[in-house]
Amino acid sequence: MxxxxxxxxxxxxxxxxxxxxxxxxxxxxxxxxxxxxxxxxPGMLHTQADFERMRAGVKAGKAPYKAGYAVLAANSHAQSTWKPNPLARVVRGGEGTNVGTLYHDVHAAYQNALRWKVTGDSAHADTARDILNAWSAELTVLDGDADRFIAAGLHGYQFANAAEIMRGYPGFDLARFQKMLVDVFYTQSSDFLAHHNGAYVTNYWGSWDLLSIGCVLATGILCDDQDKVDEAVTYFKSGKGNGSVKNLITHIQPGGLGQWVEVGRDQGHATLGVGLAGAIAEMAWNQGIDLYGYDDNRLLKGFEYVAKWNLGHDVPYTSWTWKYGAPGIWGGSQTLTAPSTDSRGQLRPIWESIYNHYVNRRGLDAPYVTAYAEKVRPEGGGGNYGEGGGFDQLGFGTLAFTRxxxxxxxxxxxxxxxxxxxxxxxxxxxxxxxxxxxxxxxxxxxxxxxxxxxxxxxxxxxxxxxxxxxxxxxxxxxxxxxxxx
Known part of the structure; x- marks a missing residue:
């Protein structure tokens, strides 16, 4: 650096x-x-310097900050009139699924916190604070089938990012929020990385590991817990599952492209993984840990591979065998022989942070990431890309990461x-x-x-x-x- x-x-x-x-x-x-x-x-997706850069760009009406902020300001979740709807028990997967109530409030907290940092309007800060406080006072259980680990990982790291922005704001009960984050979200994510829900370690795709790594890392940062930060970083580098970076990017192909494990599955999950890996790398970077560049820029090679395929170009592919199942219960394997066309070209607000790191912050070439960022720009966030998967990433990267x-x-x-x-x-x-x-x-x-x-x-x-x-x-x-x- x-x-x-x-x-x-x-x-x-x-x-x-x-x-x-x-x-x-x-x-x-x-x-x-x-x-x-x-x-x-603040040291997750954003630093204080990032907020100052956003604020200056928006105040000056400078492109693309102006367009990025306009998308945020128009989002229904970013309004100071948003009221929290906390639950004691959140369910994802199976009977009684109600996780949407959680993730709508998570994104409302983040978007209002971001608007406050950009504009200085305390009405947005009050709204973000009230959402965080309401949930930390109420939520005690995250339940459901195996998808509960998805909810823990995704919305745990997202919630932590909103709380990190609000750290120190008058009336925000950080200690209570930290306890909820650890008890409800971190414990499930950490357990998943250790035991993979009792299945073979290869049973779950890379994105499952990544969302859990994100939650563990964000929890460690929010709670000033170096052991949890180390837990996340260690797994990213050397974990046994498909989300560890050398398993996530299975082959380095001619020309330096890195074959992404879920490209053979479908592009919705492949790009989900890209967004998660980018968020993990950015949070780590802001703590002085370079996962972006780890193992000879392995992530960049993978990002370029996914972007190139999803932009309509051909990519080389080496057959890869997915081994699934649980010990003593069931098992099998599936050999993938080509990139999947399922959901090819999907738009997610994930590329600006990656583009701005490698090209603008580091001065490296990333032609396909660059093209994808241009295609999605200006990025929106939760509420701009439909229900369900549209809340998988916090978004607004054009505003937040342009440098x-x-x-x-x-x-x-x-x-x-x-x-x-x-x-x-x-x-x-x-x-x-x-x-x-x-x-x-x-x-x-x-x-x-x-x-x-x-x-x-x-x-x-x-x-x-x-x-x-x-x-x-x-x-x-x-x-x-x-x-x-």
């Missing part, structure tokens, strides 16, 4: 020139947390910076990112920032969008506070 000592701001990568700092010249972000300061807050494109510096590379910590951590070499880079080692701190050393070390961004630094040396360094792989 990029670090500027002292000021802890993030700006786009560029060449040294001079000039002032216009708001729209390059990505300018505050570091989500100070070096060595525990978990970052100016980083400008990769040219000429002589910056010298290596000695970042050896007292514990004997390895040095991080200052080098620009490349398409195949998997530089995930780092020490201390979180978020995007610039490492500027030398006399002065004062950075600015010129009106042309390139970096300026007074008497200093810009060094590119990527950090993952606890990522040693």
């Amino acid at each position: 990029l670090r500027m000592t002292g000021a802890a701001t993030v700006i786009g990568i560029g060449t040294v020139i001079g000039g002032a700092v216009p708001a729209d010249a390059a990505t300018v972000l505050s570091s989500p947390a100070s070096v060595g300061g525990g978990l970052a807050h 100016p494109k980083a400008i990769v510096s040219v000429g002589t590379p910056a010298p290596s910076q000695d970042t050896t910590a007292a514990s004997g951590s390895p040095k991080a070499t200052a080098q620009p990112a490349t398409a195949g880079s998997n530089d995930t080692r780092a020490q201390g701190g979180r978020g995007d920032d610039l490492a500027a050393t030398g006399a002065g070390g004062v950075a600015a961004v010129a009106a042309t969008g390139v970096l300026a630094i007074a008497g200093g040396i810009i060094a590119l360094r990527r950090r993952s506070a606890r990522d040693s792989d």
Whole structure:
């Protein structure tokens, strides 16, 4: 990542020139947390710097923020008149299914919280707070058939994101919400990753694991529980199920495309997985953990594969066998031999965060992700894409994730910076990112920032969008506070 000592701001990568700092010249972000300061807050899908960027873009009427906010403001869930409908028992799957009541309120809480952060209108904050408080006072049971794990994962991580935005707001009972999140949502998601509902570990598709990972990670962040964060990250990297990244992306095909496990199943679930993986990676990134780049950008290869197929292009496919069942009860296998055309081309609000990370934040090529983001832009959210699956992702990425494109510096590379910590951590070499880079080692701190050393070390961004630094040396360094792989 990029670090500027002292000021802890993030700006786009560029060449040294001079000039002032216009708001729209390059990505300018505050570091989500100070070096060595525990978990970052707000630090899930959005940081405080993200909110400031959204607010500035909307206030200036700048594209595409203006269009992104207009979609949010028009959504019925984003109105300050929304009233919560809390339940003591939520059911997904089987008799008495009522999960819709939950997810409509979850999305209303998130959308009102986001509107508050963008506009400063406390009426939206009050509405979001009241929804969160109402549910934490009432909900005690999440029930149903195996689909209860879907509800726990999806709506657990979504609810946690709304609560993270509202952290510290007057009247919000964070402690009670944290308890509900752990007792009702996290426990089911964690248990699923450990036991897979008593089935073979391969029985459930990758998206089941991903939604559970998302809930565990978000719970850890909201509750300041590093063990839960580590639980999620460890499973993502090395878990046995189909949502662990090397099982999720089963084959690296010629040309660097990564075959996504559920592309052979159908595109609704494949794109669901893309959205979940993107959310997990963004939440981890904002805690200083680079899952986007893990294993030589394996996720990017998978995202490109799914996007390319769903945009109507051919992709290579290696036959893959799905093994299903439960020990001592039933079992079998199915060999998939080609990408499925079921739901091909489905539109979900999932691509902006992925596009903006790889292309704009990192300066990498992602042509098919880019094309898909353009196709869906401006992204909506829950309530804009129909019932059921239309609430699988929080959305509004055009508003929330749009960032100016980083400008990769040219000429002589910056010298290596000695970042050896007292514990004997390895040095991080200052080098620009490349398409195949998997530089995930780092020490201390979180978020995007610039490492500027030398006399002065004062950075600015010129009106042309390139970096300026007074008497200093810009060094590119990527950090993952606890990522040693």
